[in-house]
Amino acid sequence: MIAIRRARLADAPGIAAVHVATWRSAYADILPEEVLTRLSTTRLAHYYEHSIRLGLAVHVAATHGRNGEPPVLGFCSASRSRESKQGPVLGDGEIETLYMLDDYQNRGLGGQLLRTSAKHLWQIGCRSVYCWVLRENPARYFYQRLGGKCIAEGTTNVGGETFAQTAFAWDPIETLLDVNA
DSSP: OOOOEEEEGGGGGHHHHHHHHHHHHHHHTSHHHHHHHHHOHHHHHOOOOOHHHHHHHEEEEOOOTTTOSSEEEEEEOOOOOOOOOTSSSSSSSSEEEEEEOGGGGTSSHHHHHHHHHHHHHHHHHHOOOEEEEEETTTHHHHHHHHTEEEEEHHHEEEETTEEEEEEEEEETTHHTTTTOO
């Protein structure tokens, strides 16, 4: 049984493992190899533990870890919009991360995580939400299928290199909450 729920401190190592695995898979032909090989589950576990302690809204798709399944299959983090060096804030809330292990993609879990995070943002007063996606990431089509509208183009720096990215938004946020995907 897979549950979508708020992350607990004990989930931090599993979240970190998903982060590393998905980056190495999704970005293998996009980001520099040295960036991917330097990823550290230990360092990321500390980061996510700290974030969860501070109250960042992190949601997980989780199992009981039976039958050899990892306990955390995917996760999504969201917050009120952060100040941006890339220009104006694009919405009230921001989806900061959304990662799902390869073996569990295309099962509807990513959409459930995204909608759960959007519901949290809506409950704290956000009326629109956006996320940035590397332009070369094939997952950008996932956001389009869920009704995300391309609202901005920009760049981000990873490992000393600049990469193009696209912002997708749901405004009003209810357009994401109502998606049946």
